[in-house]
Amino acid sequence: AQSVTQPDIHITVSEGASLELRCNYSYGATPYLFWYVQSPGQGLQLLLKYFSGDTLVQGIKGFEAEFKRSQSSFNLRKPSVHWSDAAEYFCAVGPPPFGNEKLTFGTGTRLTIIP
Amino acid sequence: DGGITQSPKYLFRKEGQNVTLSCEQNLNHDAMYWYRQDPGQGLRLIYYSQIVNDFQKGDIAEGYSVSREKKESFPLTVTSAQKNPTAFYLCASRHSGSSYNEQFFGPGTRLTVL
Numbered sequence: 001a002q003s004v005t006q007p008d009i010h011i012t013v014s015e016g017a018s019l020e021l022r023c024n025y026s027y028g029a030t031p032y033l034f035w036y037v038q039s040p041g042q043g044l045q046l047l048l049k050y051f052s053g054d055t056l057v058q059g060i061k062g063f064e065a066e067f068k069r070s071q072s073s074f075n076l077r078k079p080s081v082h083w084s085d086a087a088e089y090f091c092a093v094g095p096p097p098f099g100n101e102k103l104t105f106g107t108g109t110r111l112t113i114i115p
Numbered sequence: 116d117g118g119i120t121q122s123p124k125y126l127f128r129k130e131g132q133n134v135t136l137s138c139e140q141n142l143n144h145d146a147m148y149w150y151r152q153d154p155g156q157g158l159r160l161i162y163y164s165q166i167v168n169d170f171q172k173g174d175i176a177e178g179y180s181v182s183r184e185k186k187e188s189f190p191l192t193v194t195s196a197q198k199n200p201t202a203f204y205l206c207a208s209r210h211s212g213s214s215y216n217e218q219f220f221g222p223g224t225r226l227t228v229l
């Protein structure tokens with residue numbers, strides 16, 4: 001069965017500092033990986049996705065993520081955070097298209113930005 | 116603008132009552148999903164539908180029901196059999212024919228049982 005672990009429940013960083021959010025997955029085949037962001041009381045917005053090819057993927061809002069098969073990880077990074085990045089971040093794993101189409105989400109990491 | 120709408124944004128119900136949450140999309144997506152979100156538990160799949168008039172149970176379907184009579188609409192009914200219905204409910208959709216399988220989310224409905 002597929003699963004996703006986000007080991008950090010809550011992270012606090014200073015504005016302008018770098019950020020890395022961890023995501024580890026378990027999946028029996030080539031995974032399709034996603035990072036979503038959720039502002040309080042809102043829906044989820046897709047930040048970036050990985051299917052194949054270059055293991056470093058760029059997303060919106062200056063975020064990037066690196067797929068490391070040997071470590072079963074897909075960590076999200078940003079070189080310099082802004083106060084508007086405060087939100088909850090979810091990593092998700094899913095099957096290839098035309099499979100059972102079910103995504104499995106991690107439990108999320110809440111990001112707080114301090115001045 | 117294309118997107119997913121959920122209504123109402125806030126919903127209150129008394130114990131023992133059924134309530135229906137609306138989800139509409141104009142993205143021409145084939146697949147639609149309902150998730151429940153509780154603090155610290157991430158998103159859990161309730162039901163999903165890949166085509167009209169067909170749907171499958173997700174991981175926590177007990178106490179919920181759905182219908183898919185139109186491609187654009189996927190309403191969720193929270194029945195009185197759901198023991199702890201207070202939660203944030205998210206609807207999502209996806210274009211099944213695409214080589215990408217990311218899901219697009221609506222703004223959510225917060226249900227509170229009084």
